[in-house]
Amino acid sequence: MGFLAWVGDPKVTRHLLREEGEVVVDEVRHHWVAFVRPSVEGLGALLLLVWSPFVDVNVAWFLLVVAFLLAAHAGWCALRELRDRFVITNMRVFRVHGVLSQHLATMPLSRILDISVKKPLHGRLLGFGHFCFESAAQEQGLRDIKYVGRPDERDLAIQRVVQRSGLRGPRVPN
Template identity: 80%
Template sequence: MARLGDPRIGKHLLREEGEVVVDEVMHHWYAFLRPGAEGVLAALLMVTSWFVSVEVAWILLVVAIALLLHAAWGWLAVLRDRFVITNMRVFRVHGVLSQHLATMPLSRILDISVRKPLHGRLLGFGHFCFESAAQEQGLRDIRYVGRPDERDLAIQRVVQRAGLRGPRIPN
């Protein structure tokens, strides 16, 4: 069951070129709230079906099963969505049945915006928005990133070590 939630990011690394993972980011627990709430609602509908007439119970059970399947799909989608920072690039792997990979070399990152809504500041998550020279890319918004300030500093550190920004001038 653990393999079901693992997107196996190792197969996307350029090991021959010396690429190593700096940070692998899973979603913050807050992203699991919606599928979890759907699962709880499905369980409540199933329990409720025991106390109503048979004519109504089967409808509740069908709705509960559909809701439970939707919750399981949503849970798995959040679990398999990974954002990876390497010494050469950043990439995102996501998808349940089919897998989508979006990659951006460190040299193309022009700006990283970190948005932290009020509840995100209280609970310790934020959202990344990557700006690059290209207008459209598959790696623009990364939502529900835990410890976003630390992750932003990690990306900035990797970019600086790669020599993609100008040399640091002491004051």
């Protein structure tokens, strides 16, 4: 396992209820569009670093500091997006995110009342969308999941798991 894979893995399997028979149906990472901003910042830092030897010494140190700060911010944002995972299991859905501290928000399948899939125009063109979960609770930590790749397939996977668990009632044949 490489260093980036080791640092970027939030280790979702340790949050599973193995004794109860919980298994992962789908582990959703962010779509590549979520990494555009950190990539642009990193490119800007690289350009400042390349440009700094060609300017006055009194200005070059400032450009180097700005390039370092920009690169650090880009790395932090990329790592934050990389460690943000949305997991669908046969019992619940949960989200694990955070770099230094980790936050876990979970919702049992029985509490999901409605799932809204928002696909802006550029999301439809590039293949991503945003999930909005509605439940009986007013505020929960698992409301908005942004930059989900293949959102229609993921929505159908959640609906399938909910249906198979028997929470929506029996299927009535036509």
